[in-house]
Amino acid sequence: MRPTPINFSKVRFALALGLGASLAACTVDAPKSAAVPAVLAGAANVGVPGLEPITRRLTPEQYENVIADVFGPAIILGGRFEPEMRVGGLLAVGSSAVSMTATGMEQYDVMARKIAAQVVDESQRKMMIPCAPAAANAPDDACVAKFMGKVGRLIYRRPLTQTELAAYVTAAHAATEKAGDFHRGLSLSLSAMLSSPKFLFRQETLEPDPRNPGTMRIDAYAKAARLSFFLWNAGPDQALLAAAESGALNTAKGLAGEVDRMLASPRLETGVRAFFTDNFGFDEFALLTKDVVLFPKFSPRVAADAQEQTLKTIVDLLLKNRGDYRDVFTTKKTFMTQELGAVYRVPVINDGPNGAPDAWQPFEFSADDPRGGILTQVAFTSLHSPPGRGSPTLRGKALREVILCQKVPAPPAAVSFNIVQDTHHPIYKTARERLTAHATESMCTGCHKIIDPMGLALENFDGAGAYRTTENGQPINTSGALDGVPFDGAAKLGQVIHDHPATSACLVNRLASYALGQQLPAGDAWLKDSTAFFATNGYRLADLMRRLATSDGFYRLKPPAEAPKAQSASAASAQ
Amino acid sequence: MSVVLTARTHALPFKLAVLATAALTVSVLALPGVAAAETRTFVVGYFGQATHNVQDSECPAGINPDVTVQYLKNLVTLGYSQAEIDKMVNQSADNEGGSVNEIMRMRGRVNGQPTNPYAYPASVTDPKLNAMTGGKYAYGFDLDGKGAESPKAFEDPETHQAGVDNEMARAFGCSRAFRGSVNARSAYWSWAWAQLKDSQPAWVITITGADLAKDGDVTVTFDRALHYLKSNIDGTPRADTTYRIDPDPRSHNVLPGRLKDGVIQITEHGSFRMLQNPMVVNDFKLTNTHMRLNLKPDGTLDGILGGYQLWADIYSGFAHSAPAMEVCITGDIPGLYYLLKRHADAQPDPKTGENSAISTSYTLMAVPAFVVSPDGKLAGGG
Numbered sequence: 001m002r003p004t005p006i007n008f009s010k011v012r013f014a015l016a017l018g019l020g021a022s023l024a025a026c027t028v029d030a031p032k033s034a035a036v037p038a039v040l041a042g043a044a045n046v047g048v049p050g051l052e053p054i055t056r057r058l059t060p061e062q063y064e065n066v067i068a069d070v071f072g073p074a075i076i077l078g079g080r081f082e083p084e085m086r087v088g089g090l091l092a093v094g095s096s097a098v099s100m101t102a103t104g105m106e107q108y109d110v111m112a113r114k115i116a117a118q119v120v121d122e123s124q125r126k127m128m129i130p131c132a133p134a135a136a137n138a139p140d141d142a143c144v145a146k147f148m149g150k151v152g153r154l155i156y157r158r159p160l161t162q163t164e165l166a167a168y169v170t171a172a173h174a175a176t177e178k179a180g181d182f183h184r185g186l187s188l189s190l191s192a193m194l195s196s197p198k199f200l201f202r203q204e205t206l207e208p209d210p211r212n213p214g215t216m217r218i219d220a221y222a223k224a225a226r227l228s229f230f231l232w233n234a235g236p237d238q239a240l241l242a243a244a245e246s247g248a249l250n251t252a253k254g255l256a257g258e259v260d261r262m263l264a265s266p267r268l269e270t271g272v273r274a275f276f277t278d279n280f281g282f283d284e285f286a287l288l289t290k291d292v293v294l295f296p297k298f299s300p301r302v303a304a305d306a307q308e309q310t311l312k313t314i315v316d317l318l319l320k321n322r323g324d325y326r327d328v329f330t331t332k333k334t335f336m337t338q339e340l341g342a343v344y345r346v347p348v349i350n351d352g353p354n355g356a357p358d359a360w361q362p363f364e365f366s367a368d369d370p371r372g373g374i375l376t377q378v379a380f381t382s383l384h385s386p387p388g389r390g391s392p393t394l395r396g397k398a399l400r401e402v403i404l405c406q407k408v409p410a411p412p413a414a415v416s417f418n419i420v421q422d423t424h425h426p427i428y429k430t431a432r433e434r435l436t437a438h439a440t441e442s443m444c445t446g447c448h449k450i451i452d453p454m455g456l457a458l459e460n461f462d463g464a465g466a467y468r469t470t471e472n473g474q475p476i477n478t479s480g481a482l483d484g485v486p487f488d489g490a491a492k493l494g495q496v497i498h499d500h501p502a503t504s505a506c507l508v509n510r511l512a513s514y515a516l517g518q519q520l521p522a523g524d525a526w527l528k529d530s531t532a533f534f535a536t537n538g539y540r541l542a543d544l545m546r547r548l549a550t551s552d553g554f555y556r557l558k559p560p561a562e563a564p565k566a567q568s569a570s571a572a573s574a575q
Numbered sequence: 576m577s578v579v580l581t582a583r584t585h586a587l588p589f590k591l592a593v594l595a596t597a598a599l600t601v602s603v604l605a606l607p608g609v610a611a612a613e614t615r616t617f618v619v620g621y622f623g624q625a626t627h628n629v630q631d632s633e634c635p636a637g638i639n640p641d642v643t644v645q646y647l648k649n650l651v652t653l654g655y656s657q658a659e660i661d662k663m664v665n666q667s668a669d670n671e672g673g674s675v676n677e678i679m680r681m682r683g684r685v686n687g688q689p690t691n692p693y694a695y696p697a698s699v700t701d702p703k704l705n706a707m708t709g710g711k712y713a714y715g716f717d718l719d720g721k722g723a724e725s726p727k728a729f730e731d732p733e734t735h736q737a738g739v740d741n742e743m744a745r746a747f748g749c750s751r752a753f754r755g756s757v758n759a760r761s762a763y764w765s766w767a768w769a770q771l772k773d774s775q776p777a778w779v780i781t782i783t784g785a786d787l788a789k790d791g792d793v794t795v796t797f798d799r800a801l802h803y804l805k806s807n808i809d810g811t812p813r814a815d816t817t818y819r820i821d822p823d824p825r826s827h828n829v830l831p832g833r834l835k836d837g838v839i840q841i842t843e844h845g846s847f848r849m850l851q852n853p854m855v856v857n858d859f860k861l862t863n864t865h866m867r868l869n870l871k872p873d874g875t876l877d878g879i880l881g882g883y884q885l886w887a888d889i890y891s892g893f894a895h896s897a898p899a900m901e902v903c904i905t906g907d908i909p910g911l912y913y914l915l916k917r918h919a920d921a922q923p924d925p926k927t928g929e930n931s932a933i934s935t936s937y938t939l940m941a942v943p944a945f946v947v948s949p950d951g952k953l954a955g956g957g
Binding site: 292293296297298299300338341342343345346347348349350351354 | 808817818
């Protein structure tokens with residue numbers, strides 16, 4: 001007998017209306033009814049300017065990580081994510097500026113249905129669902145409540161309110177009656193939860209700050225989420241939610257304890273990788289193409305391995321060896337696959353069977369090798385190059401903006417790039433010669449002066465990152481200067497960047513902006529303090545992350561321009 | 576005697592920290608025969624018959640027909656009337672070859688019974704395919720030492736050496752699938768290489784000499800690797816990849832030679848053996864081996880390998896892939912059997928007097944590669 005078709009869309013729509021938070025108003029239905037609209041937040045809780053309370057859309061990786069944490073890594077998502085937006089150089093900052101299109105919502109809906117169907121599937125349900133219904137074809141509200149309450153805590157990153165839970169139970173009940181199938185009904189309710197803005201968006205709930213009466217702070221669950229997405233790029237685990245629930249997270253000792261636990265976890269690597277992936281713009285590899293005639297070695301596999309090489313280099317240096325962040329620009333140690341070895345022209349043997357995935361192997365360039373540091377790795381040099389050539393300008397611009405946090409203006413609209421792009425120019429054989437000719441145009445001179453010398457230092461690496469010493473038969477000159485400090489070659493440039501004061505300050509700025517989802521104001525005292533801490537503590541990334549995550553500045557809020565006192569007081573009294 | 580490694584593009588100052596199963600270091604590699612100080616290593620990126628077919632006048636009797644025509648001739652040979660043939664052809668048109676194909680797949684006759692013509696090619700009446708009688712050029716070497724006096728000999732189009740023995744070029748030179756040149760590869764050998772390169776362990780070449788930039792004695796070593804050839808995204812062979820040599824001694828050939836003006840000629844003409852692939856030749860063997868290799872300025876290598884090869888081995892590759900390959904690529908396979916048999920020019924059978932081997936030449940190109948010997952020593956780059 002075929003099951004009765006259900007008009008799930010109507011039920012789901014009703015659920016969305018009933019349960020979905022109003023993002024426009026930024027109000028949420030918090031468990032202890034203590035929440036108030038973020039715009040009603042009180043004064044900053046530290047002696048530095050506060051920050052805007054924001055709502056961020058989950059990134060695709062965060063969505064995947066949460067689903068894997070709740071239901072296991074075998075769950076297939078089966079949908080497409082909304083495009084992300086880079087703001088201030090970071091997708092994490094852009095995540096607070098993006099909304100959701102109707103098409104995007106459809107895709108989230110598709111994924112939610114597919115995930116829910118896998119969870120309740122006969123082959124999985126015993127493992128996924130902590131109870132069995134009294135009858136397979138009849139509602140079982142108690143079982144639904146048990147399951148939805150359990151997973152809802154992880155999906156919403158806080159306990160469900162009674163209202164929320166009741167709505168999900170009611171929806172599952174109605175759907176089960178209509179379908180005559182408990183698990184189909186449960187699936188409907190779960191897919192509604194996975195489509196909820198409360199899951200898809202990280203909304204930070206505010207509550208009165210008892211330490212500063214009359215002001216607001218983000219509540220402990222929002223604090224837990226901020227921590228977990230910063231350190232692990234995933235939602236809070238049960239222990240962190242428990243610390244939020246108990247109030248421990250609102251104490252200095254409790255907060256430090258949780259931060260230390262998270263920093264000691266292997267999941268920290270996931271968080272660090274997520275930050276550097278965003279910071280280096282590795283998402284742009286998805287659109288990167290190379291001319292196969294000019295760069296036949298540059299395969300999709302090379303592109304993937306190149307990203308992984310840089311991330312492995314960073315993780316190994318900064319986390320496993322607790323090294324100095326600045327050394328990522330000079331280190332000779334990295335990792336290789338056979339696929340990458342062909343591009344680097346170094347031997348890498350793969351003794352696995354034919355067709356087996358490339359095994360990663362530690363590799364160290366010799367002290368006098370022209371390669372050293374992540375700027376000389378294929379990921380950086382190939383990503384910041386057009387399809388058919390290298391580009392000192394793009395590489396120099398990326399160095400200025402990504403590594404030193406110095407904004408480079410966009411090129412003027414009417415400028416001609418003909419000479420620069422003509423790699424077979426009869427007169428200007430090398431990129432340096434072409435850029436010199438190009439920069440004689442007055443409108444180009446200024447910018448090229450600050451970006452080209454750094455980019456030209458990397459000219460020993462072609463558009464796909466392979467080493468070369470000549471271009472069109474002419475020797476390549478890699479000398480230059482960065483802010484008055486001379487260098488010759490990529491390795492020396494790496495040392496100059498290592499020693500440049502903006503390098504570490506930029507990392508602190510980027511990391512804080514990434515964690516908070518917003519660009520921090522110039523001259524921010526908390527940033528300065530954090531940068532000084534970073535310098536005096538050996539430029540160790542994990543120590544910096546701890547410093548940020550345990551400081552008041554990490555959770556500060558900007559006071560509203562015109563705080564409606566009556567409402568604030570009302571909200572506070574509710575607490 | 577020790578060998579100092581050099582690199583093709585830039586010095587390879589590296590330290591390989593940990594390898595899964597072997598700790599490799601840049602180190603000396605002892606090879607016999609030559610007081611060597613330089614080693615260059617390559618992986619073979621193409622290997623196939625060296626053909627040089629440039630005009631149809633090489634075949635005064637005409638290019639052999641493709642199977643759609645040859646099969647009709649075969650039906651006549653089998654005794655079918657024209658009316659029967661027409662009927663079958665009409666039916667076959669609606670049935671993707673239908674009954675014609677079925678008859679062709681059993682067109683051999685043993686005691687009047689239909690027989691597999693590929694496994695038993697002698698059971699088929701010789702279709703008398705045309706061989707190349709008008710051509711002057713073919714790649715190869717003067718294998719029989721008779722020089723220009725050899726009446727059937729070719730002239731090598733590259734070296735212009737006279738007296739070149741290459742009867743395989745003559746035998747297949749008028750079959751369309753085998754016609755081609757070094758730069759415009761024939762359909763069969765292109766197909767064959769496409770199958771081989773991704774399904775058989777790669778061949779690696781090690782060249783050692785005192786100074787490979789100067790004339791002098793060298794040693795050329797051919798080995799088989801444990802892994803398949805790696806390819807670039809456009810299908811071309813991938814340079815600078817690392818291969819480990821298979822310790823199986825059957826595919827280990829050490830060939831003394833001499834480098835002159837960038838060209839290596841081997842100086843001893845013994846046997847050559849490399850395990851290959853049943854799709855082409857299961858066990859590639861040559862006697863009276865000759866070879867010339869060009870060390871090219873871009874770091875790659877190409878050349879010609881020639882010698883006498885058992886023609887039954889060559890035929891076995893065709894038979895293994897029949898009948899699909901007969902229809903799609905080679906044309907009449909028993910016809911190729913008879914061509915090989917007719918043109919065999921060496922190693923007469925003591926009993927029958929029939930030659931069992933045919934003079935051949937193959938072209939190869941190779942790109943720089945790192946090679947790890949069975950004992951873990953590394954040689955690097957072309």
